[in-house]
Amino acid sequence: MSDDPLFQPLTLGHLSLPNRIVMPPMTRSRAAQPGDVPTALMAEYYAQRASAGLIVSEGTWISPLGKGYAWTPGIHTPDQIAGWRQVTDAVHAAGGRIFAQLWHVGRLSHSSLLDGQSPVSSSAIQAAGVNVFIAEADGQPAFVQASQPRALSVAEIQEIVGQFRQAARLALEAGFDGVELHAANGYLVNQFIDSNANARTDEYGGSLENRLRFLGEVAGALVEGTGDKSRVGIRLAPLTTLNGCVDADPETTYLGAARLLGEIGVAYIHIAEADWDDAPYMPVEFKRQLRAAFPGTLIYAGKYTAERARAALSEGWADLIAFGRPFVANPDLTERLRHGAPLAAPDRETLFGGGAHGLTDYPTLATA
Template structure:
């Protein structure tokens, strides 16, 4: 019977245990460049079997929040190289979550102050994080997007390809494709945000087309064993919805099975909220989703996420429900979370006021066990 603390091989990733640090946006990268303190932050948490970085934009157009990092400039890649070197020196493994936010952005963050892009010109009922005129961070409504022309989509696929190559060159062990939480790829998948009538809209197959074109490109570029994906079948995050998510995501995971991915990362329920949240008339069946993936021949490790504590995580791994379990906020305040879970000791409480923006406070100053 496997344990949460047993090693695991996931694609090309050799992991010391099954505890994963989930991607956590922290807004501490001015000009999209990770600072030296970011290397300290990730290295402190390197006892995780795997670190997944905060979501990182593949292009300037893909930026949706102030002070989040990128993968498209020399200074950004130099900053990330400091991070990967520090994590590897501490014995850890780290992948970068590659991200295009689509419509979840603001004109002040876009090239030339232009409109964000989306599958359809529907404004998200959501907010994003910007720096106001006084230089302070603030949440503001997203700007109205424009619909992407079909001729623009190959360029976005090329941006993903370029970004994953840059990531590997910067020392990352792999990449996680962000196809969750209402960002660009998820916007294409969901019928509530995709009203297109061309080859990228309408049917499930068409709405999933961009996802698989991106996967074709990035697995070709760096090898499928270094590539993973994150999906969130029912989350309402960033105003995405679909009345019938089970067949949509069954089709998605059946398609994923043809790639030799490292892992499939599934957010259960509403991201950061209720685990039993549902869209449509019936509860989502996550066991059936995993079964559909395995029946289609998928062999990647299965990662679960959302509200897991140590007991739930151990049960999920021992039962075979999951191979890996991702933890979010507990890793913010507990750099030694793996040890605390193993020894069943108390966790530090997090300070939510320091989640987004700032400096060392609430970032690298949480204490580890003596």
Template sequence: MLAPALFSPLRHRGLTLPNRIVMAPMTRSRAAQPGDIPTALMAEYYAQRAGAGLIISEASQISRQGQGYSHTPGIYNTAQINGWRKVTEAVHAAGGRMVLQLWHVGRMSHPVFHDGALPVAPSALAPDAQVWVVGSDGIGRMVDCPTPRALETAEIADIVEDYRRAAGNAMAAGFDGVEIHAANGYLIDQFLRTTSNHRRDAYGGSTDNRLRFLDDVVQAVTDEAGAARTGVRLAPFITARGMACPEIIDTILAAAARLDALGVGYLHLSEADWDDAPQIPDDFRHALRARFDSTLIVAGRYDADRAQAVLASGLADAVAFGRPFIANPDLPARLAHGTALADFDPGTLFGGDARGYADYPRQHPATANVAGACA
């Protein structure tokens, strides 16, 4: 059995978690069409995984402009709010806690989502990336992202207001908080990096200017959700999608200090998760911890042993698991009891029905939470 830290309660600024196992946000593209509306099947899927200390929802676009993949859920109209409310009710009935991840993809998109118009970004620079688009034949394919249109300065305030409304909508839908997706090459991350932000106005150039959009979004979101119930996801070490910025580490550390001063509930560190990804240097982890005093969540190919080690080091407070939660709805119990983990079917990751989504069997009885299992 594991040492108790992974299964010990965690109190942070906004929530008390019964264990330190977080379900990471994962795009699964099951929202109902037309309208990108959360469904009863999504409610079942998330409720099955309510044993996590915290569930972070799949990324959800804050507006039509914010969408970049087919069949991803939104949080900008009444039908979507009502759909998400069914999800939060199911998760809460199963004893879980859940926050909604707020998403604007920026240049990681395609004109098919924008009535033929180009996606928007800080600057007109192509990401050298692809997004998943379902064609008229009902089949999803990866397609190239075009060169986006650079946002006018006056348009940025409108997007900040979209974040504000989305955060209010999320709280109205019954979420326990929200997470701002500022990682993995999406819009906020695009503003942070010199490789994707060539602006010459107040949102580009210096570190302070490149942080301005994140500052504006965080202020708007915390006005609606409360700072303690707001998290921010950052990804300093990704290099794909044209994001290999030589200044990003200093920028991220500066962001962490600002977020700490604002009383943000948690930071979620998205580590590179491919097979030969670089290890996160310990000096960066120490520097991040020194600048952010509240809850730190880490995510990126962790298993039980690595999770236990990073918690024992004091350089993280909780660990998010993504892929292991797909085929193991009772993942916390399996980790607690050393039960072998099932493999997921990669052919059912995006789109489809319950197959490969809500039909994976449990190995342990359904319990709301795993806490103190190995005390």
């Protein structure tokens, strides 16, 4: 298997990755209540999947106003840090490597999750038709329209940049090998980048340079917080149009973002391709332009099969490939990909919320 592109080693900053397979961030909503604290069950789940070249944790909110969904973990209280330390210790004991995905959802939240406060965004534009889930009194999720947001002041923007910086420091304290900024899928950073979500007329809106300003400031803060550019990655979604964020000229916008991140010197960009039926297609030529614009490592995610992944790596526009849903149901995904073994399918009913069922009880191929 020495010629298999998926199983070539890769150096990512201070890390030596044994393969090109990434477990990407996937919300599973199992944090302990009260306090949204990572648990021993979550530690078991991530450790089961430690054979991935790199794990990126589920989205982890950096401050109370950054939360958008019930039962998702935070990374700003002592209990949360201690909970994440369980996770990182378990992954490292199993031989793995793990980054924390740092998350501020912006307008994709509901006032009931924010102690009655309104969500915040680049602009006071509601994500019409976009639902978030809250916890009912009986412990079941209920899907509700995201609340009307208010626009952040410049002073508040700088406070959030500081919260990202602090979250990066806390992630290292919790034992993570690095951090990934969630700047994709319609969340707060994306709400500044994409033109239809940003109606500002100050230095954070209008021109492309202005719309990318918040991305650049947060990326710089993460470098400062970790003290090491090689410990910072950024997730972008140039064409997904997810959660109501659309850009008028996405190729120009995201090539500009890639150049900016290259100048800052972050370790990688993690591209989330649209992966639903009839989703916008991301041309290979655009991927080659991103390769030319960004000198670091490029990760791609979006319904990749083993065959498509090997082709992407061989063609040179991708360095690592992330497999989302397959990692849910296949804790030994790397070995299944190595040997061409069949993959189990995830149970959609257990993706969000609950306990061990649908999280840690999927069997390995040998057990099955």
